[in-house]
Amino acid sequence: MNFDDTPQEAVFRAEARAWIVANAPKQYEDELRASSLGRIALKNADILDVAKAWQKKKADAGWACLHWPKDYGGRGASPIERVIWQQEEGPFGKLSGLFIIGHGMCGPTMMAYASEEHKRQYLPPLASGEKVWCQLFSEPAGGSDVAGLRTRAEKRGDEWVINGQKIWTSGAHYSDYGILLTRTDPTVPKHKGLTMFFLDMKSPGVEVRPIKQASGHSDFNEVYFTDVVIPDSQRLGAVNDGWNVALTTLMNERMSIGAGVATGVPELFAFCSNLMLDDRPAIEDRNVRSKLAHWAVRASGLKYTSLRAISALSKGERPGPENSIGKLVAAPMIQDVAAYALDLQGAAGVLSGPEAELAGKFQAMLLRAPGTRVEGGTDEIMRNIIAERVLGLPGDVRVDKDVPFNQVPTKGRA
Amino acid sequence: MNFDFSDDQKQLRDQARKFLAEKCPPKAVRVVLDGNEPYDRALWKGFAEMGFLGVAIPEEYGGAGAGHLELCVIAEEVGRALAPVPFSSTVYLAAEALMLAGSDAQKQAWLPKIASGEAIGTLALFEGTGNPSPKAIKLEAVNGVLNGVKKPVADGAIADLIIVAARTASTGRDSDISLFLVDVKAGGIEAKALTNLDPTRGQAELTFTNCKAEPLGAAGEGWSIITEVLDRAAVLTAFEQVGGSDRALEMGRDYALDRIAFGRPIGSFQAVKHILADMYVSATLARSNCYYGAWALSTNAPELPEAAASARISATQAYQHCAKNNIQVHGGMGFTWEFDCHMYYRRANALALGLGSLSYWEDQLIDRMRKRNAA
Ligand SMILES: Cc1cc2nc3c(=O)[nH]c(=O)nc-3n(C[C@H](O)[C@H](O)[C@H](O)COP(=O)(O)OP(=O)(O)OC[C@H]3O[C@@H](n4cnc5c(N)ncnc54)[C@H](O)[C@@H]3O)c2cc1C
Numbered sequence: 157m158n159f160d161d162t163p164q165e166a167v168f169r170a171e172a173r174a175w176i177v178a179n180a181p182k183q184y185e186d187e188l189r190a191s192s193l194g195r196i197a198l199k200n201a202d203i204l205d206v207a208k209a210w211q212k213k214k215a216d217a218g219w220a221c222l223h224w225p226k227d228y229g230g231r232g233a234s235p236i237e238r239v240i241w242q243q244e245e246g247p248f249g250k251l252s253g254l255f256i257i258g259h260g261m262c263g264p265t266m267m268a269y270a271s272e273e274h275k276r277q278y279l280p281p282l283a284s285g286e287k288v289w290c291q292l293f294s295e296p297a298g299g300s301d302v303a304g305l306r307t308r309a310e311k312r313g314d315e316w317v318i319n320g321q322k323i324w325t326s327g328a329h330y331s332d333y334g335i336l337l338t339r340t341d342p343t344v345p346k347h348k349g350l351t352m353f354f355l356d357m358k359s360p361g362v363e364v365r366p367i368k369q370a371s372g373h374s375d376f377n378e379v380y381f382t383d384v385v386i387p388d389s390q391r392l393g394a395v396n397d398g399w400n401v402a403l404t405t406l407m408n409e410r411m412s413i414g415a416g417v418a419t420g421v422p423e424l425f426a427f428c429s430n431l432m433l434d435d436r437p438a439i440e441d442r443n444v445r446s447k448l449a450h451w452a453v454r455a456s457g458l459k460y461t462s463l464r465a466i467s468a469l470s471k472g473e474r475p476g477p478e479n480s481i482g483k484l485v486a487a488p489m490i491q492d493v494a495a496y497a498l499d500l501q502g503a504a505g506v507l508s509g510p511e512a513e514l515a516g517k518f519q520a521m522l523l524r525a526p527g528t529r530v531e532g533g534t535d536e537i538m539r540n541i542i543a544e545r546v547l548g549l550p551g552d553v554r555v556d557k558d559v560p561f562n563q564v565p566t567k568g569r570a
Numbered sequence: 571m572n573f574d575f576s577d578d579q580k581q582l583r584d585q586a587r588k589f590l591a592e593k594c595p596p597k598a599v600r601v602v603l604d605g606n607e608p609y610d611r612a613l614w615k616g617f618a619e620m621g622f623l624g625v626a627i628p629e630e631y632g633g634a635g636a637g638h639l640e641l642c643v644i645a646e647e648v649g650r651a652l653a654p655v656p657f658s659s660t661v662y663l664a665a666e667a668l669m670l671a672g673s674d675a676q677k678q679a680w681l682p683k684i685a686s687g688e689a690i691g692t693l694a695l696f697e698g699t700g701n702p703s704p705k706a707i708k709l710e711a712v713n714g715v716l717n718g719v720k721k722p723v724a725d726g727a728i729a730d731l732i733i734v735a736a737r738t739a740s741t742g743r744d745s746d747i748s749l750f751l752v753d754v755k756a757g758g759i760e761a762k763a764l765t766n767l768d769p770t771r772g773q774a775e776l777t778f779t780n781c782k783a784e785p786l787g788a789a790g791e792g793w794s795i796i797t798e799v800l801d802r803a804a805v806l807t808a809f810e811q812v813g814g815s816d817r818a819l820e821m822g823r824d825y826a827l828d829r830i831a832f833g834r835p836i837g838s839f840q841a842v843k844h845i846l847a848d849m850y851v852s853a854t855l856a857r858s859n860c861y862y863g864a865w866a867l868s869t870n871a872p873e874l875p876e877a878a879a880s881a882r883i884s885a886t887q888a889y890q891h892c893a894k895n896n897i898q899v900h901g902g903m904g905f906t907w908e909f910d911c912h913m914y915y916r917r918a919n920a921l922a923l924g925l926g927s928l929s930y931w932e933d934q935l936i937d938r939m940r941k942r943n944a945a
Pocket of ligand 1 (some may be wrong): 290293299300301323324326376526530531532533535537540840
């Protein structure tokens with residue numbers, strides 16, 4: 157057990173640090189540091205422009221998509237080098253948030269299923285942030301049960317014609333490409349009739365409508381497809397084998413592990429250290445200490461759980477379903493931490509404007525957290541994964557498993 | 571960076587698990603639970619033969635000199651098997667205190683006896699209700715003579731060597747407290763076994779009457795030594811707690827796979843699956859915090875105090891959570907004396923208190939985090 161860098165890791169760290177110090181957009185450092193979880197706001201610049209510029213700079217110098225092969229715009233770095241990079245990149249790493257879906261899920265799916273020619277064409281500009289990708293899986297009728305989706309793809313010669321609707325698609329409004337899961341055969345059970353594609357989001361017939369979220373922001377969208385044409389060469393995997401391709405995508409989500417998952421705990425700790433409660437810092441209050449300690453050990457437990465996963469990865473083990481634990485712990489924790497930070501402020505906890513404590517940082521966290529608990533699999537789905545895939549408990553009863561998709565009931569109450 | 575035990579350490583874990591599966595089945599734990607023996611003597615002898623007792627004791631003092639990572643690995647298995655032996659009081663408390671503060675002569679006198687299983691040791695710290703604090707120590711030492719009462723003292727009724735925290739001044743400072751080493755053979759101690767939540771690990775009241783003692787460590791340094799011993803014991807105990815959590819989770823999982831209700835294994839009900847998933851989550855978070863504590867302990871890192879408090883809190887919570895939900899998953903069977911669930915439930919709740927309760931460690935953690943943030 158050893159936390160020190162090996163000589164090789166130390167060289168990598170020194171190089172990374174020197175390059176970041178010389179190149180990072182330091183004018184935004186304070187704003188990035190202060191920004192709340194899942195939401196970066198820059199006063200005098202467009203976040204997309206700043207993020208793209210930083211990503212391009214990294215790519216040009218060989219620091220983008222560290223774990224990807226060099227041929228596709230990456231660096232072929234080890235898992236530990238990724239962690240070292242993250243540690244050194246610090247608050248500037250928050251700028252990569254916009255690319256997470258492309259880099260963590262779409263890219264690896266392309267790597268596994270696209271033709272060599274397509275990989276060389278599409279992956280480098282994805283790595284460099286010049287092109288942004290989104291993931292078009294969820295539909296009004298298919299969220300947790302993503303195989304319940306209804307968007308149709310019909311073969312017409314060498315092309316496919318797409319009709320239907322996606323929903324909650326993060327970043328679709330600024331994405332250039334997307335990976336798209338469709339139904340190609342409704343007469344077989346749901347998992348057996350799906351096919352995956354990638355497409356140009358500017359294709360005729362694609363309409364993106366931003367959705368206003370519970371937080372008041374609009375980061376995700378509805379996407380409508382009306383007779384959208386996709387060449388068969390942009391199919392990923394075999395016809396009707398889309399479920400397996402989708403599993404690759406979802407599994408790759410786990411690869412995007414890092415040692416610094418957001419929990420809200422450092423923010424709460426700092427807040428309680430400064431907030432005066434009954435004429436003394438809140439952190440001196442017995443109840444406050446107990447709550448803080450409870451969340452602090454969950455946060456440190458998560459941090460060291462990822463370090464264990466990274467150690468396993470670097471020994472060549474594959475990331476398994478046990479990595480679902482990160483989101484399952486962190487997401488509800490952010491929600492509870494934010495609510496508690498407001499509780500400590502009493503009635504003034506409702507205020508979120510510039511006159512309020514920390515200008516509404518915890519209010520913003522509170523309003524974002526419900527989405528964090530849902531996106532990428534709800535708490536309940538995460539628990540199912542752990543129970544079934546880690547602990548080996550029986551799968552849920554699936555009444556639609558053997559029923560042709562077009563005969564599956566579509567409403568709960570008749 | 572490599573955040574895992576080595577292959578050799580994992581092999582030692584397998585060895586310990588195999589040994590304990592054979593020599594310490596639940597049946598053996600029950601002999602002590604039912605009050606027929608104060609501890610499992612044969613098992614204790616086996617611990618000595620396997621080298622478990624001296625694993626972290628330097629070779630010059632009769633140990634194996636392997637180190638604390640190895641001891642962590644064994645502690646986990648001890649916790650998993652609920653071993654009814656005075657392991658924690660002897661090895662985590664007495665031996666650690668000796669190694670930290672003992673003179674060469676004291677180490678020569680006692681560490682080899684601990685490593686060979688000849689001597690059982692403990693730390694006499696508490697004096698009734700309340701958490702560790704210099705103010706709570708009333709037992710007095712005047713010219714090396716102790717007078718006062720300690721309770722509860724873990725394994726106090728079977729100990730040969732007792733390290734005693736005593737008051738040597740009354741200035742209201744930490745330096746009021748000094749440590750003493752008492753050879754029970756010398757007399758002046760009356761021990762009374764106390765009924766307790768977890769009879770597989772004994773508790774006693776010790777009355778010291780003009781008991782002759784030799785100082786352990788410098789006068790006035792007692793409290794800082796105790797703090798350090800507690801930190802070290804906290805990491806080691808946390809491994810016992812993680813071992814217990816894992817075993818409770820396994821028991822629950824196995825039962826959920828076997829028990830049928832409404833025509834299905836109860837493990838196919840989501841409410842049950844989610845209980846077990848949450849047990850896995852708390853056990854995993856605790857294990858990861860423990861690994862960090864193990865690293866800090868084995869390298870004597872300045873992070874040890876914070877790491878120890880985190881490991882302690884998280885392992886305490888995990889074991890309590892897993893042990894109580896293991897009973898829930900077992901339904902009515904889980905509430906019977908016959909099933910082993912309650913033995914884990916008892917141990918979980920007893921271990922939660924032994925080194926100072928959860929609230930004590932929460933306080934410690936926050937103080938230590940504040941210190942780091944201020945630095
Ligand atoms: C902020 C945000 C960003 C997103 N970004 C994207 C994106 O970029 N691309 C994309 O494709 N999708 C995206 N999604 C969609 C997301 O993947 C789905 O919302 C999510 O999988 C849940 O599906 P649902 O909304 O249909 O909820 P439902 O599946 O209808 O779930 C409703 C409730 O039922 C519970 N439930 C459902 N099934 C089970 C079960 N088997 N066992 C127990 N409980 C169950 C759920 O836990 C939940 O509590 C995003 C969502 C959010 C909130």
